[in-house]
Amino acid sequence: MERRQQRSDPEMAEQTAEEIGEQVMGPAFLASAASVGLAWYYFFLRGDKERGLFVGLWPPTILAFASYINQRKIRQQLESITQPGTTLKNAIDSVMGST
Numbered sequence: 238m239e240r241r242q243q244r245s246d247p248e249m250a251e252q253t254a255e256e257i258g259e260q261v262m263g264p265a266f267l268a269s270a271a272s273v274g275l276a277w278y279y280f281f282l283r284g285d286k287e288r289g290l291f292v293g294l295w296p297p298t299i300l301a302f303a304s305y306i307n308q309r310k311i312r313q314q315l316e317s318i319t320q321p322g323t324t325l326k327n328a329i330d331s332v333m334g335s336t
Contacts, residue, residue: 272295
């Protein structure tokens with residue numbers, strides 16, 4: 238267990254939850270916004286309503302996957318900080334970056 242903590246702590250300790258969210262949600266937000274534009278293009282400009290509705294279902298799916306990835310990264314960060322057997326002092330030192 239200790240080897241796992243040593244590998245993931247330097248990577249995870251430097252990233253806050255907000256930074257992780259920004260890394261994942263930025264490209265996902267752009268992809269979902271682009272798919273909304275594409276859905277409007279198909280639905281209104283080309284008149285292909287079925288394809289427009291189909292493409293219109295992509296944004297929630299893209300954002301759901303991005304949210305899932307974000308939650309997994311945050312969970313890994315929490316697990317690396319609060320592993321069983323870790324004292325409170327060690328967990329706080331790990332978060333603060335001092336070893």
